[in-house]
Amino acid sequence: MDGESTQDPFEANLDGFRRYLAGERARSEHTIRAYLADVRSLLEFAALEGDKELPDLELGTLRRWLGAQSEAGVSRSTLARRAATARSFTKWALREELISVDPAIRLQAPKRDKALPGVLQQQQVNRAVSSLEDAAEDGNPLAVRNRAMVELLYATGIRVGELAGLDIDDLDPDRRTLRVIGKGNKERTVPFGVPAAVAVDDWLRRGRPAVVTAGSGPALFLGARGKRVDQRQVRSVVEEVLHALGDTAATGPHALRHSAATHLLDGGADLRAVQEILGHSSLATTQIYTHVSVERLRKSYQQAHPRA
Structure with missing residues (x-):
């Protein structure tokens, strides 16, 4: 049995998403690491919620994932980025026919903090x-x-x-x-x-x-x-x-x-x-x-x- 067929489905999903980000989206290594860390966090949370397979992932789980991070003190800007990552991941999964319905299509991100950037005189x-x-x-x-x-x-x-x-x-x-x-x-x-x-x-x-x-x-x-x-x-x-x-x-x-x-x-x-x-x-x-x-x-x- 070859390595591809014995690969953990969890890691296989991450690897597939990585290839998509690097190849089709031409994202930097820094951005890819951030995206994959967000997706790993999401999938681990979903598994604890009982959504152990990707097709089981639901909008409610996504919302509770963001809610748990908000309660932990994560900034609105970071939450908005993670919501965007979730939408990108589920959109990719739908295209790859790993899921039949996109659960993140109605996922709303919190508004970003409107902090003005530092500017020199x-x-x-x-x-x-x-x-x-x-x-x-x-x-x-x-x-x-x-x-x-x-x-x-x-x-x-x-x-x-x-x-x-x-x-x-x-x-x-x-x-x-x-x-x-x-x-x-x-x-x-x-x-x-x-x-x-x-x-x-x-x-x-x-x-x-x-x-x-x-x-x-x-x-x-x-x-x-x-x-x-x-x-x-x-x-x-x-x-x-x-x-x-x-x-x-x-x-x-x-x-x-x-x-x-x-x-x-x-x-x-x-x-x-x-x-x-x-x-x-x-x-x-x-x-x-x-x-x-x-x-x-x-x-x-x-x-x-x-x-x-």
Whole structure:
């Protein structure tokens, strides 16, 4: 009897869903791990409820699964993600004829928490960049790299994974644009300004040649040993820079993405242009930054107007 026929049905369902997420949906490994953890939690809960086979899964079980997590203190944002995972899983199972009725089709997710993202003030960005310029003056290759990475993150609003995945050929210095591969392997072109162009050129002239090795390949940004920089290294650099400011609660590379989007809108950029730059599939995702801009405007008004 071969291994396929003796595989636990529970694990077989997870393996099938994994292949679907990786192959047809082109999800990242990080996203796949999160989806599978959610589905494993759901199926284990369902088994305790008596739904031991996939066709036994009912809407009531799904609702009680989410309810139990809510009582345990799980945030509304996480609950909404897990509800979306459940709907994706049962839709896949129906297509694969593992179930005859989709129990999650009427599953309602709780509304997400509407927390506004952390945004840097323009003078804070200027201070952060100045500190990086000072650190890079002596030509330390990693300091030169750090300046280029932060400048590029803020100039373009790209995600940290997109930055780490950049190759030298993705850079068009003459047109000052990047070719970026985003979520779902969607390609987009993103412009950047003169300060970022200068910082990246400095990295290519002084920094990268000092750490490049035969195994570096085409990666734009490298670590100390010449390998492609990873997301953890990028996050560490940005968090250190923001922590050194001492006057912001904004943390991590996403703070630079949020700041880039908000500053573009503050400067009069069209919402759809910002959507294209950020690589959002839905305009609704980009619209949160209009809320951020309005909130900043409201605070400025209250601080400045004598009858606010």
